[in-house]
Amino acid sequence: EEAKEEALQYIPEDSQFQYAESKGQNYEVVYYCPELTEYYRLRLSAEDGALREYKSWLERGRGSKSVALSEDEAKEIVLGEVEGAESLEVNLDSSRGEKVYKVRFNTDSGSGMYEIQPEDGNILLRELAVDH
Template identity: 35%
Template structure:
């Protein structure tokens, strides 16, 4: 017996059925994960790699036009996208905090759409300032790092619930 089957029996839950055990061919592959992720990144993005990490494929793309990396997590069981992260190559904060919390809230709300802004905090690392913003919407959560001077979104992660 496999460890998953033993664990399922022990806790009284149904054992997970994998494609090889059920005779189906619907298992998510690196190629199908790459295709799902590719539809969510800018057209100029170049595929970097796809690797399995736990119960998901982590698929990485790079956009030279945006100077940003796009990381997409795709479930190995369902093929559904569980999160999308964007990180600028130059994602340092600013030396000055020019923007107010209200201005940063407006930037995050405009980008994310119909969301509740749950928290806004100014963070300083190595003398560089950036705002950390947490938002929640219907079926998703978004976290941002926003440059405290320019308002540029340095990093964005969308987590689907």
């Protein structure tokens, strides 16, 4: 129950609880936001409730066939959300004809990766790992 409550500070208010389970030294908590059609998975320390990992993804998020955004614009999307992001590395990946920008970065407290739809800039996936 404490992990469920702690997770709420990192996700939209109207998110709905899906499940929580113990994973070794951590609790994994999953929520879903119907308005944004986005899932959120958080791993919190069982010892002190500290955030260890954060992942969110759009339910039907897909890449695109065309690219309208530049690599610099993809970087700016990440910089607009992640305070202190640095060492940004951008790659345009293509799978089954769909393109996605993968932006990897570091912060003072960890590292992360975003997948960005290169046509409209939607964030398809966020992954953040916190080093303590």
